[in-house]
Amino acid sequence: MAKLKPRYRRLGWIFAGLAVLGVAAALVLNAFRSNLVFFYTPTQIAAKEAPQGHPFRVGGLVEAGSLAREPNSLTVRFRVTDTAQTIPVTFTGLLPDLFKEGKGVVAQGTLGADGVFHASEVLAKHDENYMPPEAADAVKKAHDGMTMKSLVTTKGGS
């Protein structure tokens, strides 16, 4: 073992490198399969494109006047809109600083059979540099006054 020819040894290292890459690829694929979170707009959800029971993200604006608290708990209800469709959301926990009615929001969670989105996490716009990309896009689309039609055309392969 000690005196392998340099060429074989180099081949050995290349194989070792490939093995590590293989393991990494397996880890990546496995992680991708179980941990990728897709993003849907309320319009896509209304069109029944979003999966039920599997976590995904929804983004848009918090509809003005829709925020309601349940007494004696941290549960809140609000509606997220992309100006074409809205979806009711419930969340138990503390909302981020910049969560405001009329402002952009991204929620991650699952869609219940009752059509209510149960958020496990709520992200709001923090500032230009710390905004979750989906929120930015959803807000932008909404701000640009994108119509339902153009939103449908951007649904892509999701």
Place this chain on the structure above:
Amino acid sequence: MIPELGHFALILALLVAIAQGTLPMAGAALDKPRLMGLARPAARAQFILVAVAFVCLAASFVGNDFSVQNVAANSNSELPLHYRIAATWGSHEGSLLLWVLMLTGWTFAVTFFSRNLPQALLARVISVMGLVSVGFLAFLLFTSNPFDRLIPPAPEGRDLNPLLQDPGMVIHPPMLYMGYVGFSVAFSFAIAALIGGRLDATWARWSRPWTTVAWAFLTIGIALGSGWAYYTLGWGGWWFWDPVENASFMPWLTGTALIHSLAVTEKRGAFKSWTVLLAILAFSLSLLGTFLVRSGVLTSVHAFATDPARGVFILAFLAIVVGGSLALFAWRAGKVGLGGGFDVFSRESALLANNILLIVAMASVLLGTLYPLFLDALNLGKISVGPPYFDAVFYPLLAPAVFLMGIGPIARWSRAPLPELAVRLKWALAVAVVTAVALPFVLGRWTPLVALGLFLALWIVASSAANLWQRLAGSHQRGLMAKLAANSPSYYGMLVAHLGVAVFIVGVTLVKGYEREQDVRMPIGESVAAGGYEFKFLGVTPGPGPNYRAVTGTVEVRKDGRLIETLRPEKRIYNASGQTMTIAAIATELTGDRYVSLGEPLSNDDISGAWGVRIYIKPFVDWIWMGAFLMALGGLFAVSDRRYRLVTKRKVAVAAEPAATVAAAE
């Protein structure tokens, strides 16, 4: 007037940079000493000009000159002085100016700490740095001029983002950029060596201290950013695998691989091509990080497409630098040679394996960071790759690399038979395994991940101790002090840095394994128990700040009925922007933090109603940053080694001797 002066200085700096980037390079090619001699004065002049521009911008911020667009957009007359100074690099334009200042500063340092470098090599190094600077200065002047005037002037500034109004954020960007940009020195050395076709142990010895210093700064910069996120974002997290964080972490991983690979190249003349490739990669990733953070592509790839000037410029620049240097590498690497041979079980092997693991881990981070951008850019749907992906991929790849940290330093160069390694490490291994299995029981709950994390940390500590012990025992010196002094500072630097990794792992493991988190609704006078402590909410009081209004909560913390501290978390609303900020109250102990932050008022009455309150128990969380600072300290220790200074005094031919012996051995 001051902004125009700064603008003018920047234009001059660009002209000097163009001269610096071309003439000494041409001089080296044509063997014209006078052209090569321009390198030093040009680099120094460029640094002074950029420094003048930077001071001018800072003066505009300090003087509240709202006729400068950048000042109007990022400052406010109510902003305290130190934050007005920090606001100089709080914006896109200002931070790029800081980038260039750092780059020219590093070049400036190279002109001083390189007295006995061969003239052609120095000329090429400084030229390459000049060319990088040309790119950034052109970017600043043509797409992001920090001195643009606003006509008519704004009556008042829009304010610095409140998130950045924090002492940690004042020093985080300069530290981070020192690190990012510092890799440009190793990069320039690599490119210069490729062009010159001479790449040997001397080259590695010159590159090493620069790379290590840059790496140490980057380590501190990342740690500061992480600490800042921990206490200002109010979520108690210290790392989010956010693309902005990944952008700084990828150069760090590559830089870590580079300093280890440079060690092999210096000591054994091996891995030469690989080392050069890593130097190129580390700086390319720094550029990529700048692109990701500064082009707006993270906020939205489509925003990038609607205002493409900046993004396209950086992307083109990135393509030229990365593509050009890789092409040069492909063309010249054959000349560089592979270097000395070594056995399958040897220190070289351990370091090479560590390098492969670090780079693959880096690639997994890169994939997770860029994949959503690609999908989005191609309109294939929007996805997010969150912490679960990175946790699932990154930790399994890095755990073996950490295990190798115990073996590498103790293994001999060239040949380290397995039985000998086993004899030298068996006690360290036994101690680490037994303690790691037993300790989680003492800490509370036994989980495999906690045991594994503790094992890795203890393994590093125990094997380092074994390493030091065997060195001292094998030393011919008499007396402990003499034995200790016989080892080089770079050896101790290595030990300290590795110890830092162990401390870091302890922090990560215990905070991940045992942290408690409670979001609770708290009416005034209500108590909540968490982690053996009792938290009692006594309500909030309003009060003014220098440029914000604050609501301060009072939370008493009791253990076994005894009051141990009163925490005062704050909620601030900044006057200029109306933005809300959460300031957590944190009680720090060596064994962990108690962290309280205010959520939101849960009734219409902010002052006497109930609040949502976030209570965290974070065991050993500060070890994460302590570990990072130990790593950086180890790096600085290593650089203080006398041999880096001696080599500049010795003649080049003599210093090249290790490479020659290795070549002969082959």
